[in-house]
Amino acid sequence: MRAYVGITDSDWYNLLRNQPSLDEVNFWRPKDLREFKALNPGELFLFKLHSPNNYIVGGGFYAHFALLPISLAWESFGISNGAITLQQLRNRVIKFRDPHVDYRTDFKIGCILLEQPFFLPRERWIPVPDWGPSTQQGRIYDMLVEPGRSLWFQLQSKITLVQMVSEDSPSYGQPALNLPRLGQGTFRVMVTEAYNWRCSITKERTLPALDAAHIKPYSENGMHAVNNGVLLRRDLHALFDKGYVTITPSFKLEVSRRIREEYENGRDYYGFHGMTMTLPIKYTDYPSSEYLEWHNINVYRG
Numbered sequence: 292m293r294a295y296v297g298i299t300d301s302d303w304y305n306l307l308r309n310q311p312s313l314d315e316v317n318f319w320r321p322k323d324l325r326e327f328k329a330l331n332p333g334e335l336f337l338f339k340l341h342s343p344n345n346y347i348v349g350g351g352f353y354a355h356f357a358l359l360p361i362s363l364a365w366e367s368f369g370i371s372n373g374a375i376t377l378q379q380l381r382n383r384v385i386k387f388r389d390p391h392v393d394y395r396t397d398f399k400i401g402c403i404l405l406e407q408p409f410f411l412p413r414e415r416w417i418p419v420p421d422w423g424p425s426t427q428q429g430r431i432y433d434m435l436v437e438p439g440r441s442l443w444f445q446l447q448s449k450i451t452l453v454q455m456v457s458e459d460s461p462s463y464g465q466p467a468l469n470l471p472r473l474g475q476g477t478f479r480v481m482v483t484e485a486y487n488w489r490c491s492i493t494k495e496r497t498l499p500a501l502d503a504a505h506i507k508p509y510s511e512n513g514m515h516a517v518n519n520g521v522l523l524r525r526d527l528h529a530l531f532d533k534g535y536v537t538i539t540p541s542f543k544l545e546v547s548r549r550i551r552e553e554y555e556n557g558r559d560y561y562g563f564h565g566m567t568m569t570l571p572i573k574y575t576d577y578p579s580s581e582y583l584e585w586h587n588i589n590v591y592r593g
Contacts, residue, residue: 294335294439296347296419297403297429301340302383303373304348308410310370315474316351316408317368320401321387327356327403329431333471335446336405339419339429346416347442351405352471357480360397363498367476404480406471415449417442478515479503485571486522492544492563495524502528506538506582511589518579521568527560536560537591540580542568549592 297318307316318336320327330336330353337350359367361384365377374380384400411417420438422430432439473481482503489496504523507513521538523531530536535547546564550557570577 482520
Protein backbone atom coordinates (compact mmCIF):
# COMPACT_ATOMS: atom_id res chain seq x y z
CA MET A 292 0.00 0.00 0.00
CA ARG A 293 1.18 3.50 -0.84
CA ALA A 294 0.45 6.96 0.48
CA TYR A 295 0.71 10.26 -1.33
CA VAL A 296 1.50 13.47 0.52
CA GLY A 297 -0.02 16.47 -1.26
CA ILE A 298 0.46 20.15 -0.46
CA THR A 299 -2.50 22.35 0.41
CA ASP A 300 -3.01 25.80 1.87
CA SER A 301 -4.22 26.69 5.33
CA ASP A 302 -7.49 28.30 4.11
CA TRP A 303 -8.67 25.01 2.53
CA TYR A 304 -7.50 22.98 5.53
CA ASN A 305 -8.88 25.23 8.27
CA LEU A 306 -12.32 25.50 6.71
CA LEU A 307 -12.69 21.75 6.25
CA ARG A 308 -11.28 20.68 9.61
CA ASN A 309 -14.01 22.72 11.31
CA GLN A 310 -16.84 21.07 9.39
CA PRO A 311 -18.67 18.32 11.30
CA SER A 312 -19.10 14.85 9.83
CA LEU A 313 -17.57 15.29 6.39
CA ASP A 314 -17.66 12.04 4.43
CA GLU A 315 -15.74 13.30 1.37
CA VAL A 316 -13.63 16.23 0.18
CA ASN A 317 -12.43 17.54 -3.16
CA PHE A 318 -8.67 18.17 -3.15
CA TRP A 319 -8.72 20.32 -6.27
CA ARG A 320 -5.76 21.31 -8.42
CA PRO A 321 -6.10 24.74 -10.05
CA LYS A 322 -3.48 24.47 -12.81
CA ASP A 323 -2.38 20.88 -13.15
CA LEU A 324 -5.15 19.25 -15.18
CA ARG A 325 -3.27 16.04 -15.88
CA GLU A 326 -4.82 12.79 -14.67
CA PHE A 327 -3.75 11.86 -11.15
CA LYS A 328 -2.15 8.40 -11.36
CA ALA A 329 -0.09 8.25 -8.17
CA LEU A 330 -2.59 6.13 -6.17
CA ASN A 331 -5.08 3.33 -6.59
CA PRO A 332 -8.56 3.66 -5.08
CA GLY A 333 -8.39 2.90 -1.36
CA GLU A 334 -4.83 4.17 -0.83
CA LEU A 335 -4.03 7.07 1.48
CA PHE A 336 -3.81 10.69 0.36
CA LEU A 337 -2.28 12.84 3.11
CA PHE A 338 -2.36 16.62 3.55
CA LYS A 339 0.72 18.78 4.13
CA LEU A 340 0.56 22.54 4.59
CA HIS A 341 2.88 24.89 2.74
CA SER A 342 6.39 25.36 4.14
CA PRO A 343 7.58 26.01 6.77
CA ASN A 344 4.75 23.79 8.10
CA ASN A 345 6.29 20.54 6.89
CA TYR A 346 3.78 18.39 8.75
CA ILE A 347 1.08 15.92 7.81
CA VAL A 348 -2.10 17.45 9.16
CA GLY A 349 -4.77 15.06 7.87
CA GLY A 350 -5.80 12.97 4.92
CA GLY A 351 -8.38 10.72 3.31
CA PHE A 352 -8.79 7.66 1.13
CA TYR A 353 -8.33 8.17 -2.59
CA ALA A 354 -11.44 7.31 -4.62
CA HIS A 355 -11.26 8.93 -8.05
CA PHE A 356 -9.79 11.68 -10.21
CA ALA A 357 -12.00 13.76 -12.49
CA LEU A 358 -11.56 16.81 -14.67
CA LEU A 359 -14.72 18.75 -13.86
CA PRO A 360 -16.36 22.02 -14.85
CA ILE A 361 -16.15 24.18 -11.76
CA SER A 362 -19.96 24.37 -11.61
CA LEU A 363 -20.23 20.57 -11.32
CA ALA A 364 -17.47 20.49 -8.70
CA TRP A 365 -19.47 23.00 -6.65
CA GLU A 366 -22.85 21.30 -7.17
CA SER A 367 -21.37 17.91 -6.26
CA PHE A 368 -19.28 18.86 -3.21
CA GLY A 369 -20.31 22.33 -2.02
CA ILE A 370 -18.33 23.34 1.06
CA SER A 371 -16.37 20.08 0.79
CA ASN A 372 -14.40 21.92 -1.92
CA GLY A 373 -12.87 23.96 0.91
CA ALA A 374 -14.81 27.10 -0.01
CA ILE A 375 -18.00 28.65 1.34
CA THR A 376 -19.46 29.74 -2.00
CA LEU A 377 -18.95 29.01 -5.69
CA GLN A 378 -17.59 32.53 -6.14
CA GLN A 379 -15.03 31.97 -3.40
CA LEU A 380 -13.98 28.73 -5.06
CA ARG A 381 -13.63 30.56 -8.39
CA ASN A 382 -11.55 33.29 -6.78
CA ARG A 383 -9.19 30.79 -5.17
CA VAL A 384 -8.67 28.93 -8.44
CA ILE A 385 -8.16 32.15 -10.41
CA LYS A 386 -5.44 33.21 -7.97
CA PHE A 387 -3.27 30.38 -9.29
CA ARG A 388 -4.13 30.72 -13.00
CA ASP A 389 -3.71 33.09 -15.92
CA PRO A 390 -5.56 36.30 -14.94
CA HIS A 391 -6.24 37.10 -18.61
CA VAL A 392 -8.55 34.10 -19.10
CA ASP A 393 -12.30 34.80 -19.05
CA TYR A 394 -13.24 33.07 -15.82
CA ARG A 395 -16.93 33.71 -16.29
CA THR A 396 -16.88 30.54 -18.36
CA ASP A 397 -17.41 27.13 -16.78
CA PHE A 398 -13.70 26.28 -16.79
CA LYS A 399 -12.39 22.94 -15.59
CA ILE A 400 -10.34 22.02 -12.53
CA GLY A 401 -8.56 18.79 -11.60
CA CYS A 402 -10.43 17.07 -8.76
CA ILE A 403 -8.85 14.44 -6.52
CA LEU A 404 -11.83 12.95 -4.70
CA LEU A 405 -11.18 11.64 -1.19
CA GLU A 406 -13.45 9.68 1.14
CA GLN A 407 -13.59 9.49 4.96
CA PRO A 408 -11.32 12.51 5.50
CA PHE A 409 -9.61 13.06 8.84
CA PHE A 410 -7.90 16.11 10.33
CA LEU A 411 -5.26 15.98 13.04
CA PRO A 412 -5.20 18.48 15.93
CA ARG A 413 -2.05 20.61 16.09
CA GLU A 414 -0.44 18.52 18.83
CA ARG A 415 -0.72 15.40 16.64
CA TRP A 416 0.77 16.77 13.44
CA ILE A 417 3.37 14.39 11.99
CA PRO A 418 6.68 15.66 10.53
CA VAL A 419 6.97 14.66 6.87
CA PRO A 420 9.94 12.30 6.49
CA ASP A 421 12.69 13.16 3.98
CA TRP A 422 10.82 16.18 2.58
CA GLY A 423 13.10 18.20 0.35
CA PRO A 424 12.69 21.90 -0.51
CA SER A 425 12.50 21.01 -4.23
CA THR A 426 9.25 19.06 -3.76
CA GLN A 427 6.58 21.29 -5.27
CA GLN A 428 3.45 19.14 -5.58
CA GLY A 429 3.75 15.98 -3.55
CA ARG A 430 5.49 12.70 -2.91
CA ILE A 431 4.64 8.98 -2.85
CA TYR A 432 5.61 6.75 0.09
CA ASP A 433 5.61 2.96 0.14
CA MET A 434 4.07 2.08 3.50
CA LEU A 435 5.87 -1.28 3.68
CA VAL A 436 9.41 0.11 3.64
CA GLU A 437 11.15 3.04 5.31
CA PRO A 438 10.44 5.88 5.65
CA GLY A 439 6.85 5.03 4.74
CA ARG A 440 6.65 2.22 7.28
CA SER A 441 7.48 4.55 10.17
CA LEU A 442 4.98 7.06 8.82
CA TRP A 443 2.33 4.32 8.83
CA PHE A 444 2.90 3.47 12.47
CA GLN A 445 2.89 7.15 13.43
CA LEU A 446 -0.49 7.54 11.75
CA GLN A 447 -1.82 4.53 13.63
CA SER A 448 -0.63 5.97 16.92
CA LYS A 449 -2.21 9.38 16.27
CA ILE A 450 -5.63 8.45 14.95
CA THR A 451 -8.00 5.49 14.77
CA LEU A 452 -8.16 4.47 11.14
CA VAL A 453 -10.31 1.36 11.12
CA GLN A 454 -10.46 1.46 7.31
CA MET A 455 -6.68 1.13 7.08
CA VAL A 456 -6.38 -2.14 9.00
CA SER A 457 -7.43 -5.52 7.72
CA GLU A 458 -7.59 -8.65 9.89
CA ASP A 459 -6.91 -10.63 6.72
CA SER A 460 -3.46 -9.06 6.38
CA PRO A 461 -0.41 -11.28 7.00
CA SER A 462 0.19 -9.30 10.17
CA TYR A 463 -2.65 -7.42 11.81
CA GLY A 464 -1.93 -3.71 11.65
CA GLN A 465 0.02 -3.89 8.40
CA PRO A 466 -1.11 -1.54 5.60
CA ALA A 467 -4.01 -3.06 3.66
CA LEU A 468 -5.96 -1.70 0.73
CA ASN A 469 -9.66 -1.20 1.47
CA LEU A 470 -11.87 0.42 -1.16
CA PRO A 471 -13.46 3.56 0.30
CA ARG A 472 -17.19 4.08 0.73
CA LEU A 473 -18.22 6.68 -1.81
CA GLY A 474 -19.94 9.88 -0.76
CA GLN A 475 -22.84 11.51 -2.61
CA GLY A 476 -20.64 13.91 -4.58
CA THR A 477 -18.21 11.24 -5.76
CA PHE A 478 -21.16 9.03 -6.70
CA ARG A 479 -22.57 11.81 -8.86
CA VAL A 480 -19.28 12.43 -10.62
CA MET A 481 -18.52 8.76 -11.28
CA VAL A 482 -22.02 8.03 -12.62
CA THR A 483 -21.84 11.10 -14.90
CA GLU A 484 -18.51 9.91 -16.28
CA ALA A 485 -19.66 6.29 -16.62
CA TYR A 486 -22.47 7.41 -18.95
CA ASN A 487 -20.14 9.67 -20.95
CA TRP A 488 -21.95 12.81 -19.78
CA ARG A 489 -25.19 11.83 -21.60
CA CYS A 490 -28.65 10.92 -20.37
CA SER A 491 -28.95 7.16 -20.69
CA ILE A 492 -32.41 7.49 -22.27
CA THR A 493 -32.56 10.77 -24.24
CA LYS A 494 -28.80 11.20 -24.86
CA GLU A 495 -29.15 14.80 -23.61
CA ARG A 496 -25.71 16.35 -22.97
CA THR A 497 -26.63 19.66 -21.31
CA LEU A 498 -24.91 19.16 -17.98
CA PRO A 499 -27.20 21.33 -15.79
CA ALA A 500 -30.14 19.23 -17.01
CA LEU A 501 -28.63 15.89 -15.92
CA ASP A 502 -28.80 14.03 -12.62
CA ALA A 503 -27.13 10.91 -11.25
CA ALA A 504 -30.16 8.97 -10.00
CA HIS A 505 -29.98 6.25 -7.36
CA ILE A 506 -31.83 3.11 -8.43
CA LYS A 507 -32.29 2.01 -4.81
CA PRO A 508 -32.32 5.18 -2.69
CA TYR A 509 -29.63 5.73 -0.08
CA SER A 510 -32.45 6.15 2.46
CA GLU A 511 -33.45 2.55 1.67
CA ASN A 512 -29.90 1.26 2.22
CA GLY A 513 -28.92 1.68 -1.40
CA MET A 514 -25.21 2.22 -1.90
CA HIS A 515 -23.41 5.24 -3.39
CA ALA A 516 -22.11 2.84 -6.05
CA VAL A 517 -21.94 3.32 -9.82
CA ASN A 518 -23.95 0.14 -10.42
CA ASN A 519 -26.71 1.64 -8.24
CA GLY A 520 -26.86 4.72 -10.42
CA VAL A 521 -28.10 5.84 -13.81
CA LEU A 522 -27.66 9.22 -15.52
CA LEU A 523 -31.02 10.75 -16.39
CA ARG A 524 -32.42 14.03 -17.58
CA ARG A 525 -33.85 15.77 -14.55
CA ASP A 526 -37.50 15.37 -15.48
CA LEU A 527 -36.96 11.64 -16.02
CA HIS A 528 -35.11 11.45 -12.71
CA ALA A 529 -38.13 12.95 -10.95
CA LEU A 530 -40.45 10.45 -12.65
CA PHE A 531 -38.07 7.58 -11.83
CA ASP A 532 -37.99 8.51 -8.13
CA LYS A 533 -41.81 8.82 -8.04
CA GLY A 534 -42.28 5.48 -9.79
CA TYR A 535 -43.81 6.77 -13.02
CA VAL A 536 -40.97 5.22 -15.02
CA THR A 537 -38.61 2.33 -14.36
CA ILE A 538 -35.82 0.41 -16.06
CA THR A 539 -36.17 -3.35 -16.34
CA PRO A 540 -33.31 -5.82 -15.74
CA SER A 541 -33.12 -6.10 -19.54
CA PHE A 542 -32.31 -2.33 -19.55
CA LYS A 543 -35.56 -1.19 -21.18
CA LEU A 544 -37.52 1.86 -20.03
CA GLU A 545 -41.12 1.33 -18.98
CA VAL A 546 -43.53 4.22 -18.59
CA SER A 547 -46.47 3.84 -16.22
CA ARG A 548 -50.06 4.31 -17.37
CA ARG A 549 -50.49 6.41 -14.22
CA ILE A 550 -49.04 9.47 -15.99
CA ARG A 551 -51.99 9.50 -18.41
CA GLU A 552 -54.53 8.58 -15.73
CA GLU A 553 -53.38 11.11 -13.14
CA TYR A 554 -52.16 13.99 -15.31
CA GLU A 555 -54.02 13.45 -18.60
CA ASN A 556 -50.71 13.94 -20.35
CA GLY A 557 -47.35 12.25 -20.86
CA ARG A 558 -47.25 11.90 -24.64
CA ASP A 559 -43.57 12.88 -24.74
CA TYR A 560 -42.69 10.23 -22.16
CA TYR A 561 -44.69 7.41 -23.75
CA GLY A 562 -42.48 7.87 -26.80
CA PHE A 563 -39.62 6.45 -24.71
CA HIS A 564 -41.57 3.35 -23.63
CA GLY A 565 -39.68 0.18 -24.52
CA MET A 566 -36.48 2.03 -25.41
CA THR A 567 -33.21 0.30 -24.50
CA MET A 568 -31.05 2.55 -22.36
CA THR A 569 -27.50 3.47 -23.36
CA LEU A 570 -25.17 1.53 -21.10
CA PRO A 571 -21.78 2.52 -19.67
CA ILE A 572 -18.65 1.43 -21.49
CA LYS A 573 -17.48 -0.72 -18.58
CA TYR A 574 -19.51 -3.81 -17.80
CA THR A 575 -18.78 -3.34 -14.09
CA ASP A 576 -20.64 -0.01 -14.23
CA TYR A 577 -23.84 -1.52 -15.67
CA PRO A 578 -26.90 -1.05 -13.45
CA SER A 579 -27.23 -3.97 -11.06
CA SER A 580 -30.09 -6.33 -11.94
CA GLU A 581 -30.73 -6.68 -8.21
CA TYR A 582 -31.22 -2.93 -7.79
CA LEU A 583 -33.35 -2.69 -10.96
CA GLU A 584 -35.61 -5.50 -9.76
CA TRP A 585 -35.94 -3.72 -6.41
CA HIS A 586 -37.07 -0.54 -8.18
CA ASN A 587 -39.50 -2.48 -10.43
CA ILE A 588 -41.15 -4.11 -7.40
CA ASN A 589 -40.98 -1.39 -4.73
CA VAL A 590 -41.18 1.93 -6.58
CA TYR A 591 -42.67 1.50 -10.05
CA ARG A 592 -46.36 2.37 -10.34
CA GLY A 593 -47.00 0.29 -13.47
